[in-house]
Amino acid sequence: MPSPRRNLEGRPLCASAGGGGSSPGSPAHGGGGGRFEFQALLGSRAPGVDGPSARLRASDSPVPRRGSFPLAGAGPCSQAPPAPPPEEARLDLNPSFAAIALRSLLAIDLWLSKKLGVCAGEGSPWGSARPLMKLLEVSGHGIPWLLGALYGLARSDSWAGREVLMNLLFALLLDLLLVALIKGLVRRRRPAHNQMDMFFAVSVDRYSFPSGHATRAALASRFILKHLVLAIPLRVLVVLWALVLGLSRVMLGRHNVTDVAFGFLLGYMQYSIVDYCWLTPHNAPILFVLWNQQ
Numbered sequence: 001m002p003s004p005r006r007n008l009e010g011r012p013l014c015a016s017a018g019g020g021g022s023s024p025g026s027p028a029h030g031g032g033g034g035r036f037e038f039q040a041l042l043g044s045r046a047p048g049v050d051g052p053s054a055r056l057r058a059s060d061s062p063v064p065r066r067g068s069f070p071l072a073g074a075g076p077c078s079q080a081p082p083a084p085p086p087e088e089a090r091l092d093l094n095p096s097f098a099a100i101a102l103r104s105l106l107a108i109d110l111w112l113s114k115k116l117g118v119c120a121g122e123g124s125p126w127g128s129a130r131p132l133m134k135l136l137e138v139s140g141h142g143i144p145w146l147l148g149a150l151y152g153l154a155r156s157d158s159w160a161g162r163e164v165l166m167n168l169l170f171a172l173l174l175d176l177l178l179v180a181l182i183k184g185l186v187r188r189r190r191p192a193h194n195q196m197d198m199f200f201a202v203s204v205d206r207y208s209f210p211s212g213h214a215t216r217a218a219l220a221s222r223f224i225l226k227h228l229v230l231a232i233p234l235r236v237l238v239v240l241w242a243l244v245l246g247l248s249r250v251m252l253g254r255h256n257v258t259d260v261a262f263g264f265l266l267g268y269m270q271y272s273i274v275d276y277c278w279l280t281p282h283n284a285p286i287l288f289v290l291w292n293q294q
């Protein structure tokens with residue numbers, strides 16, 4: 001018969017004293033690789049899988065209930081002082097205000113996005129408006145914008161026009177890069193009610209945070225308003241186009257509200273980067289010379 005494991009003083013070790021190792025699901029276990037997980041924050045995992053809420057079960061709690069310590073019982077195990085709760089578990093039992101606010105925001109986000117997803121399918125309440133929403137989708141897609149900027153550059157016969165279009169191209173490429181980077185890092189799945197029938201999507205577009213259409217809408221509309229001389233009604237139209245395009249992403253079921261809200265913010269900030277790094281024949285002569293040789 002195997003002899004019980006003993007500590008350094010020769011006392012038998014207690015298998016269930018709670019001060020030992022870290023197993024999956026235990027408070028001390030830091031599962032998930034530390035990656036930010038929207039679903040985990042909401043505690044909506046598959047049944048049978050321990051989520052964060054499961055950590056609060058009394059039997060797992062690192063904070064002892066009154067009278068529940070094995071001190072009352074006789075034997076060598078009762079003399080071992082209770083292990084202090086790991087820092088991580090203490091934090092779990094006292095979620096910060098920020099964590100509670102984030103969980104609540106995400107819960108509201110999912111609920112609202114589902115409610116607004118009225119064009120998510122042909123059978124949805126506003127299913128007949130789906131073709132119009134998909135037309136809007138094409139109007140904010142990266143391909144037509146890239147082709148449009150390239151075409152404009154090819155046709156432009158003034159230095160000023162070329163400079164603006166070169167910067168538009170730079171803005172669009174920067175946007176594609178940043179959105180792909182953030183989508184790949186966050187990896188938030190698109191809403192369950194989304195149909196993946198999008199016009200020309202690349203692999204990272206299976207993720208939804210942030211909305212690439214929303215970033216492009218904010219970036220392009222800010223760009224246009226700054227560099228094109230337009231009458232007031234047309235300026236209003238540009239802003240409306242951006243807002244309606246963002247809303248259509250949620251109505252189509254492609255995105256949650258927070259994907260679009262963050263996308264607008266990111267696109268708005270991207271324009272500030274473009275403005276700061278504004279390319280001219282003086283600071284980026286190579287680009288303009290190369291283009292002229294085409």
Ligand SMILES: CC(C)=CCC/C(C)=C/COP(=O)(O)O
Pocket residue numbers: 141142143146176198199200201202205207208210211212213214249254
């Ligand atoms: C491959 C190119 C040039 C653009 C991809 C455009 C696209 C499919 C973006 C996804 O937008 P959402 O994140 O709003 O769904």
